[in-house]
């Protein structure tokens with residue numbers, strides 16, 4: 103299959119690549135003073151990591167089935183601000199860059215994340 107036509111899942115390195123990116127993302131959140139308190143309150147980080155990996159894999163076109171809650175149910179009542187949303191997206195972009203994902207692919211992920219804003223911010 104031509105690289106340009108491979109789906110996003112393949113271009114992110116399939117489950118292995120997405121696992122690496124997700125671990126980097128969580129590391130970035132923990133070091134980010136604007137949001138680390140949010141993640142410090144989570145009691146099962148392993149479950150969160152697994153769910154984020156599955157969500158990311160499925161959203162990128164992989165065969166995984168996401169077993170977590172939908173985005174609205176997950177973030178409802180947290181009163182997440184626009185600033186928190188932007189910084190979480192920045193953490194994701196930085197994680198992709200650290201993992202060697204090139205700019206056009208990063209922009210595809212950016213568009214997907216941005217499309218979820220209405221299910222995350224102040225819901």
Ligand code: HEM
Pocket residue numbers: 137140141144145149150153154157169170171172176177182186187188190215216218219222
């Ligand atoms: C497009 C952006 C976002 C996506 C795709 C996303 C995705 C997810 C996913 C898949 C989960 C796991 C749900 C589950 O385990 O059932 C989750 C949980 C969580 N998200 Fe987000 N999220 C986003 C933005 C944010 C923002 C901006 C914040 C606030 C800083 C945030 C805070 C949290 C927290 C604290 C949890 C853990 C909830 C818990 O297990 O109690 N998320 N998110």
